[in-house]
Amino acid sequence: MNYGSYVVMQDINFRVQPGQVFVIMGGSGCGKSTLLKYLIGLKPVEKGDIYYHGRSFSKASEDEKEQVQRSFGVLYQGGALWSTRTLAENVALPLEEYTKLSDHEIRELTSLKLSLVGLKGFEDFYPSEISGGMRKRAGLARAMSLDPEILFFDEPSAGLDPISSRRLDDLILRLRDSLGTTLVVVTHELASIFAIADTAIFLDAETKRMLVQGDPKELVKEGKSDPKVRTFLLRGQSGEESK
Template sequence: MTDTRKTVLSMQDVTLAFGPKVIQKNISLEVKKGSIFAVMGGSGCGKSTLLKSMIGLLRPTAGEYQVDGENYWSGTEAERTELNHRFGVLFQSGALWSSMTLGENVALPLQMFTDLKPDVIRRLVELKLGFVGLLPAIDMSPSEISGGMRKRAGLARAIALDPDILFFDEPSAGLDPITSARLDDLILNLRDGLGATVVIVSHELSSLFHIADDGIFLDAKSKIPIAHGSPRDLRDHCDEPQVHAFMHRERNEEGRN
């Protein structure tokens, strides 16, 4: 069945490299509006590097990256900054400022990129923290809360400017299964409630199968993408040995126990 949704992000024959060291090449992908697109693969395949390129932190050495049909790298720095305001990013660690309260962390993008008055910013901060279930912790510091709460606080900051494209780097890393499942549900609520498009880097199978509806699989050895599709489709129908091993590894590990 053809997906008729609008393409929000696309790459065509992109190569990512650090000097002479090629991380991935021949990357072509399309992220549809309202989808949850997974970047998958084993350790060292370049998942986080691809995410960094998609948020503008790493310029491809070849190929083209488009946001809503606009070539991201052909414009001026001011034009790229304007496109970046459409992005919300949750880094793997949460990346909260330890010297600030949760409320101050969430307020920071609003203070930097809007002319809103302090009382309006405060109400918006309360709204964002309330959305992720952290309003009672608004005046707490990151050191006073759990890892799962820090991830949710980072998520509240990522949506502070109401972005329509969200990027998550291993959001479930280090979380227990129950907290991870709650975070997955929160991501689904963001997609459904705010109409956001989500790009997620993850190796957590339960999370990938639960929330992602499309994706790309990167291979560390060949340094090219070797599969496209939803995690469930790749699990059930892909015969690539690396993909099969990745998608069935929990079953394989259970068999060895």
């Protein structure tokens, strides 16, 4: 992973199981969001490869790539809602493009998706008229609109109060449990990591490498992972201090 000649991260190798909540964690500036951009196809892979269902994503033709991307849902850091469209129109656009649903069905489904994220009644609001947390939830409703197989989250808890953050974590788990969706979450929020992650990887900005892969609840135990990972998971405290 690189920006021009500047290498952000190298030697990354991991596998995500279907129906899993997979967390990419690491300190600020370690390349978490950049890795996400590679995973969703926003940045072309120059060295190495990404596989979905055993098929190469980076070597796929444009049509094949689009096909795979249609099975993705992405929640961007700030929601990334289209400012000229209402919340309902934001959620409806993928349905209008890629399904044969009638206008009435799209309206009903849009309303259902917004109610899943607690935004029923805000269908006609524009993104500029709602709070940051609501924008994020509306972004999630849009990401879920086509029932994606894989949902990617870029810092879902960033900028949210603890209660909203907890609710979002609950929603993520319900989506996993109810729909069997695979969730890939980029975050450095420890509470979220421990609450939702089945498996996590840690990216280290210093060595520019992935240090470890495993369940964060196990990784935090002494002797189970790299000291750097433990320090991160213990908010900078050493193992002794935390005792």
